[in-house]
Amino acid sequence: xxxxxTWQAAIGVPADGQFxxxxxxxxxALLPKSAPKATGAALPWMTVARQxxxxxxxxxxxxxxxFLSSDKATVGDPAKLPWCGDFVETCMKLGLPGEVFTGRxxxxxYFARNWLDFGRECSPTYGAVVVFERGPASGHVAFLVGVDxxxxxxxxxxxSDGITVARIAASRALGFRWPNSVPIRSTPLTDMTPxxxxxxxNEA
Numbered sequence: 001x002x003x004x005x006t007w008q009a010a011i012g013v014p015a016d017g018q019f020x021x022x023x024x025x026x027x028x029a030l031l032p033k034s035a036p037k038a039t040g041a042a043l044p045w046m047t048v049a050r051q052x053x054x055x056x057x058x059x060x061x062x063x064x065x066x067f068l069s070s071d072k073a074t075v076g077d078p079a080k081l082p083w084c085g086d087f088v089e090t091c092m093k094l095g096l097p098g099e100v101f102t103g104r105x106x107x108x109x110y111f112a113r114n115w116l117d118f119g120r121e122c123s124p125t126y127g128a129v130v131v132f133e134r135g136p137a138s139g140h141v142a143f144l145v146g147v148d149x150x151x152x153x154x155x156x157x158x159x160s161d162g163i164t165v166a167r168i169a170a171s172r173a174l175g176f177r178w179p180n181s182v183p184i185r186s187t188p189l190t191d192m193t194p195x196x197x198x199x200x201x202n203e204a
Contacts, residue, residue, distance in 0.1 A: 043127040043182070045095030049087075049143055049155050049163070056162035057083070064163075070094065075110040078158070084203065085110040087157025088129060088141050092179065099181045112139030115177060122178035125187050129177040130154060132168055132203075140203040142166070144176065146192035151199050153192050159203050166200045167192075 055064045057078040068074045068086050071093035075086040089109040092099055101109065103117030115131050122128050124144060130152060132140045142156025151167045159166040178184050 043095070045091045045179070046127045046143060046155070048091040048095045052163050053155065053165075054163060057158075058161060060162075068157075082110070082112075082158055082204075084141050084156055084158040085112050085115065087163065088115065088143070091143070096179055096181055099179050112141040113137075113174070115141045116175050118177045119179045120177065120184070122176050122184050123186050124152070124173075124176050124189055125178075125185060126189060131174045131177070132172040133174055134172075134203070139174065140168070142168075142203075144189065147189040148192045148194055151194070152189075156203070159200065161204065166203060167194060167197050168200050168203070 052064075052067055054060075055067065057064055061077075061079055064078055065074070068078060068083065068090050071090045073089070073093075075081050075083055078086070086109070099119075101118065104111075104114035105118045108114055112131060112134075115129055118129055124130070124147065126145060128144045130142060130144045132142075134140055140156070140158070142154035142159065144152055145155050145165065146153035147170070148167075150170060152170050152173060154166050154168055155163075156166060157163050
């Protein structure tokens with residue numbers, strides 16, 4: 001079973017190995033039906049992220065590369081390089097063009113753990129940047145969309161080789177960050193029902 005088939009099986013659609021309407025619909029169903037609001041408007045970086053849900057690094061390589069480079073910077077070919085940080089950077093730069101990056105995330109936004117320097121610390125809330133550990137030095141970065149008893153649900157890139165919703169053990173979370181240019185909002189996360197969706201152990 002390839003990566004796309006594994007993802008399709010997890011979200012309960014026919015595992016034909018191709019991203020299509022059924023896969024996209026099932027992925028969207030994992031997101032909160034009504035995204036919380038901040039300062040009277042939808043979170044702009046999450047709007048960008050949702051618009052590209054379903055792109056796959058193999059099947060949609062050209063479209064994905066065009067998106068990741070649309071902010072005038074990119075890590076490179078997503079089929080060859082880890083690109084979770086590239087996805088978060090692109091969504092933030094397109095959604096919040098006035099946001100100023102500082103520290104390690106300014107120097108290298110493509111290394112996931114550097115996002116612990118982004119903006120300011122916040123509590124777990126919809127749209128927050130969440131950084132996870134992957135072993136002693138590596139990491140994964142995505143946007144927080146939901147929670148269950150033992151895990152967080154994230155909208156991110158390089159999850160099953162695409163832009164998907166993944167379920168990741170809460171114990172792996174290293175921190176939550178919020179952009180400086182938007183007032184921090186603390187809203188309880190949407191309670192999710194995992195069904196047959198397994199906890200991710202290798203975001204790739």
